[in-house]
Amino acid sequence: MSGRAEAQQDVRALYDTGSLAGAYPRLPALLARLDDDGLDSAGRLLARLDPADVLAAHPDTSAVRIAVTGRSTTAGLLPALTVQLARHGLLLIGHTGGSGSYVRDLADPASELYAHRPELTLCVLDPLTVWDRVPSPWQPYDVALEAERQRLLLAELAGAHAAHAPAGATLVLNTVPLLRRFTHQQTGLLQRAELGALWREFNADLLRMADPAAGIAVLDLEPLTAAGVRADDPRLGAYADAHCSAALLASYAREAAHLARALRGDTKKCLVLDLDGTLWDGILAEDGPEGVRGATSLRAGAFGAFRRTVEQLASQGVLLAVCSKNDPEPVARALAAHPDWPLSAGDFVSIVADWGSKAEGVAQIAAGLGIAPSAVVFADDSLFERESVRATAPGAAVVELDAEPALHSEHLLADGWFDVPSVTEEDRGRAERYRERQRRERRQAGAKDYDSFLRDLGIEVAVAPAESHQIARIAQLSLRTNRFNLTGERLGAAQIERMAAGPDTFVLAVRAADRYGDDGIVGALFGHRDATGLHLANMVISCRVLGRGIEDAVLDGLLHAAVDAGLPAVHAEWRPAAANAAVRGFCPAHGFRAVAVAGKEGDGVGYRHTLADLRPVPAHVRLRLRLSPTEPVLESQEVEECTPSSI
Incomplete structure (x- = not known):
């Protein structure tokens, strides 16, 4: 039985035996092994849990009070949100409003939404946002007017949320996908282009509303739909007033869980990387420092793209470290002198190169930096090494890389481990300050x-x-x-x-x-x-x-x-x-x-x-x-x- 199937079976067995609440701390490790279908099934089971039972069994569980409202039915979001939070060790204490109740929920200080005292309020804007008020027949100008009215309404509701929600609460909005069934109602290509432009301006205005200091966050759904997530399900929309597809709600929930974690300050600090098969193509012990490749072939170019992703993260304060089963001298030579490998030893705040356990290496890196293992993300293409770190480095996040380097960046970025509400100058200078610390220690x-x-x-x-x-x-x-x-x-x-x-x-x-x-x-x-x-x-x-x-x-x-x-x-x-x-x-x-x-x-x-x-x-x-x-x-x-x- 595969690890994925075994994990799914374990979750089901915990539910069937009434043990889910008592086993809640085990869930992040189990859920980390599941694919999207497995998470969907687990979410439906977890949504039936009473949060009070979990807290009774584990009083220290980190609970998140979230209220969900929207322009249409939003109840389908709760199972996905429950499982995505559970993946990160968080417990959802949720409330959902009625269909189309978002204006009343947010404007009325006596609403059930505010009585729930949420720290996060998810106001889900589905693909029919704006369109339900556009007259028929319509021209792009009519859509522009309704989009502006919607933006002004949301600004008013954001102000009401700031006034009536608990101190420190965050209102979460999102950009609105533009559906083909609307764009192609315009038979004139010029008018269709005009519609596309004004819709993007509407979404840009929504994104500009994001302001951590004012308690407003905006999730951008365009990267999700660009990755192939269908935004709507016409049948659910027609028969259930549910205008977001199940796939979009699942992806939305994943992003919302990352946001909840970031707002709580639960952000990882250090990315610990393997070398062979992770950062470069080849085996150092077999190919030598001059034989491993970082950019000069098509396959090596995929490693080069991953390296640029890593560099981008580092430029915003993510600490880079190496944990490699290799001798230290060839590692140093490869990092220092390889012609198509721009990263050098100086780009890493810690390098552990030996033949010991990767789990021990991760612990050594964390201890040397003065951080907990739970602040570490470990990326390795070896299943054995990933499992060893997952089993013995408490709280460390493990990135599931495989033999396809073209997908390394997607795997690394999938869970937003390094997301923060806003990148500060102190973040950007973090690596240099750790080097200063090492000079102080010397x-x-x-x-x-x-x-x-x-x-x-x-x-x-x-x-x-x-x-x-x-x-x-x-x-x-x-x-x-x-x-x-x-x-x-x-x-x-x-x-x-x-x-x-x-x-x-x-x-x-x-x-x-x-x-x-x-x-x-x-x-x-x-x-x-x-x-x-x-x-x-x-x-x-x-x-x-x-x-x-x-x-x-x-x-x-x-x-x-x-x-x-x-x-x-x-x-x-x-x-x-x-x-x-x-x-x-x-x-x-x-x-x-x-x-x-x-x-x-x-x-x-x-x-x-x-x-x-x-x-x-x-x-x-x-x-x-x-x-x-x-x-x-x-x-x-x-x-x-x-x-x-x-x-």
């Missing part, structure tokens, strides 16, 4: 002690109110930072933008640099001020800069700045989250005392600092901190000249 190894190493780094930290161009990066940190995250709270760009603009709330961006380079935005502080003092709602610092005293300098500086601002106290709290246990003692180490937190339940701890007996900012950090645009800059040199008794 410098540290040669230092006589850690304190002298820190003094020699020349660390500079700037803390200031967040600017608009920094919001996307701060949202990334809020969504993706686990280790140094005082409360575990996740904020999207729209929430952060509102907090940054509030009269009493604040968002402070933390930027760091040292002799090895500029780390960019590495942290953020969120909170508000009132008569009782400054309330630090959360503080996040990227794990890549921990251990340099930056987090200590920021909190020490914040306390001194609060004194300068005449505030009576600083309040903070720690709440347990996925991986933040190590920072439970962070506030007490800086002089905070535990206090009761009004209205809070659970295992969290509230803290208060009376702003007496302040610590100086660590001497090896040069800090500049400004609480607000109207207040002066605090510099660490000034703090060092003060004593606790004089403050």
Whole structure:
């Protein structure tokens, strides 16, 4: 029995025995083996699960509240959406509106859609969007008028969603496929071209509505239909008011699941690549460094196309690494000198070339980069190697490559592992910052002690109110930072933008640099001020800069700045989250005392600092901190000249 058939049989057996809820953590590995038909069958089974049963068996399961509405019947989307989310370890808590109810659902603050409190609202625009209001007979001009009316309506509904949905919720729209049965009702080729042009302008306007900071995302369906997905089923449309084909809904669900994962910050960071049969044509151990080919034949050209895909991902912050069963010296020679292979060893942040287990190699790469195996995507054309990594590298995504290199790019991009709401400058410079980290580590190894190493780094930290161009990066940190995250709270760009603009709330961006380079935005502080003092709602610092005293300098500086601002106290709290246990003692180490937190339940701890007996900012950090645009800059040199008794 094939692995695919066995996985499908296992899912069915779990359902038949009533064990699906209890086995939910096993599903990503099983569903990864299924083809589209298998996923369709599994989706129908999973849609019958009660999410409460899954959460009762596994309280830590990551659940996503999603509301689905649209211009026509949308119930067919739920099974596909359920299984696509399950593939990524997410649990759907769904709500679907009635047929054609999207205007009422989104405009009415008392609608069932808003009562569901979704974090994602999918407003499905089917292929009859616009056409149901076009008069008959019609000319392209009539379609243009209705398309513009539809765009204006959607803009109004987006505003209503922003006002009535929970903070941080995202409204998801989509482009609308143009059906041949409409274009070819125009017998004049000139008019047909005019219709095509205005329709593309309508879809372009929809795409321009995408704005992560405003809580709007737009899925582009044209790449799906261009790949051969039929947009409609005329029979379902006529008899069931369901104007999207099952194939389109399945593809839509896949893209929506990628979006849900990206909005939660669950984005992979590193692509670990095999070499032989993956990045080049040939076997290095047999053909030698000069014999493997990357571009000079038709088949090798397919590998070259895959290499360009990899380069494109790397240009946007995806870290590249190699895990190859080869001797290190031939690998280095092939990467350094091959005439038709532009990538070099310097393009990879880590290269593991030996004859050990690929699973161990992936773990070694992740540990060396300071990331979890779950942040890794592994691509290899060997079934054995893929299975070994899947079995022993927890959470790592495995890309199913095969002997056809022309399809490598499609396989790699199929699941949007590296998707983010918006690519930032910090993303684009990620590889260089990891190289800077490696240079720091070499410098540290040669230092006589850690304190002298820190003094020699020349660390500079700037803390200031967040600017608009920094919001996307701060949202990334809020969504993706686990280790140094005082409360575990996740904020999207729209929430952060509102907090940054509030009269009493604040968002402070933390930027760091040292002799090895500029780390960019590495942290953020969120909170508000009132008569009782400054309330630090959360503080996040990227794990890549921990251990340099930056987090200590920021909190020490914040306390001194609060004194300068005449505030009576600083309040903070720690709440347990996925991986933040190590920072439970962070506030007490800086002089905070535990206090009761009004209205809070659970295992969290509230803290208060009376702003007496302040610590100086660590001497090896040069800090500049400004609480607000109207207040002066605090510099660490000034703090060092003060004593606790004089403050």
